Amino acid sequence: MKLLIAADECGALEEVELKTLNSLNRSFETEHHVFRFSANSPAEKEIAGIAAEQERVYSHLAGLFGFAIPSKIEYLLTASPEENGDALSELTGTAQGPMNGFCVGPNYVFAVYNREVKCLGHHEVTHLFSYRLCMPKSRFLSEGLAMYTDGSFWGKPNAAWVREFLENGSYISVIKLASDDVFFAFPSEKTYPISGAFTGFLVEKLGFDAFLHSVYTSDAPLFENLSRIFNCGEEEIEEQFKDHCKSAKQTAAAAPSSDARQFLCADEFSVTAEKSFRIF
Numbered sequence: 001m002k003l004l005i006a007a008d009e010c011g012a013l014e015e016v017e018l019k020t021l022n023s024l025n026r027s028f029e030t031e032h033h034v035f036r037f038s039a040n041s042p043a044e045k046e047i048a049g050i051a052a053e054q055e056r057v058y059s060h061l062a063g064l065f066g067f068a069i070p071s072k073i074e075y076l077l078t079a080s081p082e083e084n085g086d087a088l089s090e091l092t093g094t095a096q097g098p099m100n101g102f103c104v105g106p107n108y109v110f111a112v113y114n115r116e117v118k119c120l121g122h123h124e125v126t127h128l129f130s131y132r133l134c135m136p137k138s139r140f141l142s143e144g145l146a147m148y149t150d151g152s153f154w155g156k157p158n159a160a161w162v163r164e165f166l167e168n169g170s171y172i173s174v175i176k177l178a179s180d181d182v183f184f185a186f187p188s189e190k191t192y193p194i195s196g197a198f199t200g201f202l203v204e205k206l207g208f209d210a211f212l213h214s215v216y217t218s219d220a221p222l223f224e225n226l227s228r229i230f231n232c233g234e235e236e237i238e239e240q241f242k243d244h245c246k247s248a249k250q251t252a253a254a255a256p257s258s259d260a261r262q263f264l265c266a267d268e269f270s271v272t273a274e275k276s277f278r279i280f
Contacts, residue, residue: 010062020090057121084110122150126150204244
């Protein structure tokens with residue numbers, strides 16, 4: 001399969017052939033997507049429902065961000081996390097492990113769809129939208145925005161996870177998680193819902209547009225910037241966040257949509273690559 005992908009930060013495109021994905025020999029096209037999948041796969045049998053869900057997601061995100069993606073999203077529905085890992089290994093030239101989902105600029109989503117894992121919803125598409133604004137230095141910030149649009153992790157609201165972590169003593173400071181070294185040192189089942197809940201807290205305080213333009217796209221270190229915005233220290237901001245999570249709804253996802261995915265679709269890996277493609 002040939003892909004036209006972003007080869008650098010300036011958006012220059014390069015044609016790449018991924019033999020790993022030659023099995024994706026069927027396609028289904030909608031207004032904003034081209035879905036590719038294998039013949040006789042679960043994706044082929046359920047493609048109408050898949051397409052309807054992702055069109056709903058696209059419409060919600062286009063309204064939220066206030067713009068559309070110029071070209072159709074190529075949604076590559078792979079058979080397994082291992083197949084996704086093999087595709088990324090071929091793309092980057094270095095060995096990568098299994099993963100449920102990842103994106104490659106400007107408009108590709110690699111997503112597992114089988115009987116056990118259905119990698120649909122907002123997460124990866126949010127990356128495609130948000131990285132058209134910028135690519136933040138902090139993965140805590142970029143994954144937080146994607147997790148905010150998800151609203152929940154494994155069926156539980158992001159803020160409910162933070163409340164649970166606070167109660168059982170496993171909470172990780174958001175101040176520390178702003179560092180990529182710390183973010184990747186802990187499992188994604190902790191870092192992802194915390195980041196999503198923190199983004200939700202900021203959006204509630206600032207509004208979505210102000211969050212995008214004052215926080216997400218800022219070049220300043222995250223908590224230095226937030227201290228300036230809120231006119232208080234980073235420790236006080238974190239305490240306000242904890243209080244927010246303790247009082248948030250615990251039984252229904254505080255998502256900006258009705259997304260109800262059962263399986264996490266997250267790019268929970270730190271890519272090493274010989275080739276400099278825009279992978280997120």
